[in-house]
Amino acid sequence: MEILGVKFAPLNVPLERRLQTLAVAICVFVLPLVSVWGYLITVYLIFYTETLRYFLLLYFLWIYYDWDTCHSGGRSEMWTRMARNNAFWRYFCNYFPLKLVKTVDLDPKKSYLFIGVPHGILSIGIFGSFGTDILNCKKLFPGLEIRPITLDQHFKTPIFREYPYSLGTCASSLKSIKYLLSTPPKNPYTGRITVLVVGGASESMESKPGTYRIIIKRRKGFVKLALKYGTALVPVFSFGETDLYNQIYSPEGSTFRRIQNYIRNLIGLAPVVFSGRGFFQYSFGLIPKRLPVTVVVGSPIEMPKIEEPTSEEINKYHNEFIEHLIKFFNTQKHNYVKNAENVTLELI
Template identity: 55%
Template structure:
């Protein structure tokens, strides 16, 4: 099926199969919801709350009750009861399958993991939204339960997301975990509840800042000065597992500005002030491929490497942290170079770029 180009805009062919159109609709609706709830929650939650309290008669009581709920229901790791039931439904829902098959997203393991252990999965690159990781690990659509039976999965996400009304609840039922050191340390030091026997904590080491480095065909990752994950792994004696999302950076392009320019300084200020990058996305639309907020339909393969064992050192020194940080970087490069030929076009010209 060849796209139709009119005035420089590439439109989807008229004979696109119904299944593909349905996948596009589900993905478009899903990402539109995420964008709207995140942007509204981050930048407008206080304005909306004040407006509802002052100018509405009924909504004010819902706002007040929800505020009380936020204060008392603050155990971010509690996913039991109704939450657990809804989480399981969401992981296996038709929506998850449509989102997974849209790209498609595949999950590959290169070695078996002991289901009775705790692991720290370090994923690269972050991309714009870490879509591959969220679908591969946050749902069962890519076969996570079959590949890693008995291992509970938790995806570490921005602390700011847990301060966003409504989106906070979504994060909790989709295997999210707070990015604070205390939260990650708790996950790496405690066994999960039954029926799980082990746990994998997924960390995007580059974080939100790495999203600003995401460009199609590149693998620029922020890791040279980020060593906190090594400290936590050593403190708990938890193996570090390299994970690479091949194709993640191809889902979106973004508008870039020169270093030192006013737009660049403004976007950097917003990222530092609010904790999230304000990125001008270049995706596709429902019926055309040239612009929009829907990710491009390109494959993403999340490959899980073999674990790097580390000793348990309750108070690791800087020298020990540097030593194992360097060992992990070497392991990550070897892993990437070995696997890239299976999933990357012109693989000989593509390499990891450490920032």
């Protein structure tokens, strides 16, 4: 039904779909603000409760003891199994729906650095595929411990920090990634996958429906780390990620982009102005559109172990990875992109 140009959802939408929309809405509306709520709840417990404040002091001691866990491999599976596999995340993944596809088997005794592209507005495909167990990532890659990387500031907020920890994520610090690439996992795992979205917040400002713009030409640190530890690089592409939202786009050099970059440098998050759909209508809102996202894992590029790689060596293997990424995109896009012949991969 359409009224004044606004497309409304029908009244007889099944409960299952309503619950899927609710789960995604919670992630979009509540979770980005949980860090704020973490501080507000902490202040309230300290100043306005008589008993709970003492438990909070014990919790602060735990935070002090636990402060470096996000840089040293994250929580064990005993603490993450239930959080990563429950009805909430099932509704979340089925909303779009999300799908995870592997193209080759990986050696369970090796270490891999998954390079996820594109970031999109919220990197929903990578999060749903590797931050939860709903899409069976551990069954697709048996023997491999999976550790997604997220902003290290998420682990510094009281109470809220337990949320990213519960999903098995680790901090995006150099110390954290070095630890993951150099330290063998604990039993029962024999190898490890570290999932890194190299474009980060900057790439979210390049997200437009029907386009795939990847910030990777000037991102070479991941290649240096892969060479230092002899870790294979694996391209991972989220087809459909950029279609979930529209946004007000301004090219590099424009006044609006300069303001965005300033705020991003200040808070670590990109201030994108985006629009998807609402609860009861499909024309505008902050909920992502109900469109399929398929995360496809490519074949690995083996890296030699070079303790101190030179600039020439880094550039060489960086170029090899880019060529591999382009070939991978062009091979797979016809399976997941409409009008694939008109869609190209733009590298900046």
